[in-house]
Amino acid sequence: MRLAYYPGCVAQESGKELDMATRWVARKLGIELVEFPKFSCCGSGFVDEANMVLNVALNARNLSFAEAAGLDLLTICSTCQGMLTLANRKLEEPAIRTRVDSALGQLGLHYSGTTKVKHLLQVLTESYPPEKLQPLVVRPLRGLKVGAFYGCHLLRPQGELPGEDGEDPHSFEDLLRALGAEPVMYRGRVMCCGFPILFVKEGTANRIAGRQIEDAAAHGAHAMATPCPLCHISLDSFQNHAAREVGHPLDMPIFHLPQLVGLALGATPEELGLARHLVDTEAALRRIGTVATPA
Amino acid sequence: MVESVSVPLSVYRFDPGRDASPRYVDYRLDLPRHTPVLTALLKIRSEIDSSLSLRYSCRSAICGSCAMLINSKSRLACQTQVGPELDLHGRIVIDPMRNQPVLRDLVVDQRPFWQDYERILPHLVTDPRHPMPEGKPNPMTPEQVERFHETPRCIACGACYSACPAKEADPTFPGPMALAKLYRFVVDPRDGATRERLLRIQPGGLWTCLRCHLCTTSCPKDVQPSERIRDLKELAIREQGATEAGSRHAVGFKENLHDRGLLNEMRLVRQTDGVLGMLRQAPQGIRIAAKKPELLHKPRRIEGQEEVRRLYELLEDEEGGA
Numbered sequence A: 001m002r003l004a005y006y007p008g009c010v011a012q013e014s015g016k017e018l019d020m021a022t023r024w025v026a027r028k029l030g031i032e033l034v035e036f037p038k039f040s041c042c043g044s045g046f047v048d049e050a051n052m053v054l055n056v057a058l059n060a061r062n063l064s065f066a067e068a069a070g071l072d073l074l075t076i077c078s079t080c081q082g083m084l085t086l087a088n089r090k091l092e093e094p095a096i097r098t099r100v101d102s103a104l105g106q107l108g109l110h111y112s113g114t115t116k117v118k119h120l121l122q123v124l125t126e127s128y129p130p131e132k133l134q135p136l137v138v139r140p141l142r143g144l145k146v147g148a149f150y151g152c153h154l155l156r157p158q159g160e161l162p163g164e165d166g167e168d169p170h171s172f173e174d175l176l177r178a179l180g181a182e183p184v185m186y187r188g189r190v191m192c193c194g195f196p197i198l199f200v201k202e203g204t205a206n207r208i209a210g211r212q213i214e215d216a217a218a219h220g221a222h223a224m225a226t227p228c229p230l231c232h233i234s235l236d237s238f239q240n241h242a243a244r245e246v247g248h249p250l251d252m253p254i255f256h257l258p259q260l261v262g263l264a265l266g267a268t269p270e271e272l273g274l275a276r277h278l279v280d281t282e283a284a285l286r287r288i289g290t291v292a293t294p295a
Numbered sequence B: 001m002v003e004s005v006s007v008p009l010s011v012y013r014f015d016p017g018r019d020a021s022p023r024y025v026d027y028r029l030d031l032p033r034h035t036p037v038l039t040a041l042l043k044i045r046s047e048i049d050s051s052l053s054l055r056y057s058c059r060s061a062i063c064g065s066c067a068m069l070i071n072s073k074s075r076l077a078c079q080t081q082v083g084p085e086l087d088l089h090g091r092i093v094i095d096p097m098r099n100q101p102v103l104r105d106l107v108v109d110q111r112p113f114w115q116d117y118e119r120i121l122p123h124l125v126t127d128p129r130h131p132m133p134e135g136k137p138n139p140m141t142p143e144q145v146e147r148f149h150e151t152p153r154c155i156a157c158g159a160c161y162s163a164c165p166a167k168e169a170d171p172t173f174p175g176p177m178a179l180a181k182l183y184r185f186v187v188d189p190r191d192g193a194t195r196e197r198l199l200r201i202q203p204g205g206l207w208t209c210l211r212c213h214l215c216t217t218s219c220p221k222d223v224q225p226s227e228r229i230r231d232l233k234e235l236a237i238r239e240q241g242a243t244e245a246g247s248r249h250a251v252g253f254k255e256n257l258h259d260r261g262l263l264n265e266m267r268l269v270r271q272t273d274g275v276l277g278m279l280r281q282a283p284q285g286i287r288i289a290a291k292k293p294e295l296l297h298k299p300r301r302i303e304g305q306e307e308v309r310r311l312y313e314l315l316e317d318e319e320g321g322a
């Protein structure tokens, strides 16, 4: 399988470990990631708020490169997934289409709207169903209770993950089960991580993140996993502030989705960049025997 | 004869005057799959326990009385069938709406919802420069009508308000319904109070929205509050500039992309928070950068950056948006 790889900004900067884990998993599964140094940021929802048409045009430019190469596009971020999908949907409105077509035309670019945007979760679900994935699992995540945390833009406003209900999804839990982990069902799994206002109203954002972590913990999760590096910032990098807001300590390791896949398929913690997390993942790794339990 | 299925229901019960704390009472009913949850609850009330309190009236998704939590989702009970819920969860758990205090069982005190609604000036304020023609109709063009989108369909059921995590975390946030209604007046060609409405709502209002779209998935009338809130944000920036941390952040992000094509996380924090805010964040920044040193590297730039700039030139000053 060949896919246009759209890593997004965060996975190329503070969330580098997500990029490392994605590349490791892709190599293992024989997915060829085709890179496009011309890809720009997806606008992360903020550019959409400031200028919707510009945001569609920026993403149509991104999508046009994949279209010209005849490739579907792979995202590893719920927000990138949401924004690129949004561009495809907005381009169905003739008034927007005309303006974007003409702007791209001035750059000598054309996008006819055929690029399929697929998040890694969707690619894994579609192309590696349990019967194909399980034989590759060398280290089942047995004994690890994981709270999946989807990230809003993978689910809503509509059909961002095809076939999934925007408030009642199951593909992430299905994948966790195939890896040998035990998914934990809790309300927070489809809630917001607070990231969009993390730099605007930090306390409120931290409180929102803290509630989801508490909720996962209350349902017995040993760890959480997210397909979105922005959720990871809120839940991991700012977990100390989330704890301050909810008024008691939190100690919840937060994995990126491909890190858990990588662990099950035999990657080492170093290959997955686990030491880059702010919340230590060792307790979770000990449960699945990746690091030895101290005598 | 439609085949019935056995439906396990777990219903929140609480009478603050009598009960020390809320509890769930389990019921099991035989019902056809297409039975509305409301019908199931009314069957419990008429056949099992007449003390169950709930609001309803029209039974046809018109009056907006019967919103509640059905398996944790904010929905109209008269519009949600038992079958699909059983398929997803194997049972049906019913709770009162969130973000409003419980009066009894499934009945909540809607005063916070209506108070937030009052904040947006929920009535037409005619523009003195365009007085309504006396005794004559004042028709709108189809284009003007289109700008309302689906906002006039709101039945004030409160499902979106119940689903909203921003409201839950920050009681000063007015919630999706009020903001969708605000939008409705802002695009009304007869209305002249856009400025005042935006000024009233912006501090602490608009920019607390997380664009999680839970309001939109909860709305029984497809009002799409989150989409209209997005429109309002763009409009607020156009009308009033980047006056709030939220709008500064959106505009700062846009500039970031103009210059590099990629986000530079550190620069964005400075744009939103200013230098003082940046200093306040410094300990956290240092803590994070110790694990993620890329944050301190020289910002990168994409190939073909000039194409991105050109798109800005072409699309930035044109009228667009809502």
Ligand code: SF4
Pocket: B160, B163, B164, B165, B166, B167, B175, B176, B208, B209, B210, B211, B212, B213, B214, B215, B216, B225, B226, B229
């Ligand atoms: S999109 Fe905004 S208004 Fe709607 S539920 Fe989420 S936070 Fe609330």
Ligand code: SF4
Pocket: B153, B154, B155, B156, B157, B158, B159, B160, B161, B176, B177, B180, B218, B219, B220, B221, B222, B223, B224, B225
């Ligand atoms: S916007 Fe939709 S969910 Fe919200 S009150 Fe109106 S009808 Fe109900």
Ligand code: FES
Pocket: B055, B056, B057, B058, B059, B060, B061, B062, B063, B064, B065, B066, B067, B076, B077, B078, B079
């Ligand atoms: S009873 Fe009127 S909306 Fe449900």
